[in-house]
Amino acid sequence: MSYKIIKVPSNGEKITFEEGKLNVPNHPIIPFIEGDGIGGDITKATLPLLNKAVEKAYNGKRSLQWMEIFAGEKAYSLYNEYLPKETLQAIKDFIVALKGPLTTPIGGGFRSLNVTLRQTLDLYACVRPVRYFNGVVAPVKEPQKLDVVIFRENTEDVYSGIEWEAYSDEANAIIHYLKTHFHTHINESSAIGIKPISEDATKRLVRSAISYMIQKKRKSLTLVHKGNIMKYTEGAFKTWGYEVALEEYRDIFVSEDELYAQYDGKLPEGKFLVKDRIADSMFQQVLLRPDEYDVIALPNLNGDYLSDACAAQVGGIGLAPGANIGDYIGLFEATHGTAPKHANKNKVNPSSLILSGVMMLDYMGWPEAADMITKAIEKTIQSKVVTYDLARLMNIEPVSTSEFAEQIQENL
């Protein structure tokens, strides 16, 4: 394992994956991408806080050995490319990594560095837990009723990048082909995008959601789709999702029909519920009956929309963490962007990256440190020590990014 620019810390060890299990040493090397724009501010606040929580939770017997890897503008200045091969290799080699936001370079040859990272590393599940933190001002009356974990498919759907401009040779050829072979009329001035949804990708996403549910003792899985309109893509997502729950996990899953026909509407002890909702109805459901939802699995585009809507419902995107997880590699990242107008002002809210770090610690099997940070964030917000975004809603004076992080450290 040798890299051109990345420096591997000498006093850490590699996390490995063997026989279906993650093996985490006491001093794991964790690659991190600082990110563009506000990435520097939030990373500077996050890493020392994670270090402190780990030290405190395990009495100094464990530590995180950070290893900087590069993507985005910093990578461009070092390698003359935005996403160097050794960055991807380092994430593969070290398995668990943390990432700040990245600007999508204009004309840089990538649609989006984030999408490229997820697709190249085959990080097929975008996992976003959304819950309310006491003290935050939210736009609904009972924000605490929403506590969901969203599993969004990350590799296909309209995000697979197969699309052609209107009037291009490719768009023209496809329109002509469909007309001559399938007698399908498409307006000749149309751009064309392709929406693949496969059985393999759907089923591995749903398996990953189910394995999370079992581990975390969450009760229901909702498959969200627009299958009433797109029968063979979104509709198939629902069918394949049910197949996983009700065939592969038959002994533990109960469908909604079975719940009422056989169990009088009460889920038996030790069982899990699987149901489905049409996407547009789901946006009403999370607002009107939020406590009926728990783990939610969706195709890529619906997942993108619903996760931001849910995050807004509990008081903002600034507090929503995220992870991109494959068979075993986990890339934990802030869900907001680079907010360039606030960059290097020590002003923005670092909570999204900090809570992504919390998800990372949990994924590594270090829940004590993870819980300690979550509780400390809650305490900090409740004591009205917050950055400008929350202060604006709470009508109070803000603190800086670093002051906020220091207060969380105090509250650990």
Ligand code: NAP
């Ligand atoms: P954005 O960077 O998320 O910023 C939009 C607004 O959200 C900011 O102006 C700010 O609102 C608020 N905000 C974002 N992060 C915040 C934080 N940590 N604390 C407080 N407020 C925060 O979205 P964008 O302006 O659309 O995107 C900018 C760049 O980021 C683009 O190049 C985009 O491609 C990229 N992007 C990257 C990722 C990723 O890396 N995962 C995700 C999304 C976008 P106010 O100014 O109103 O306070």
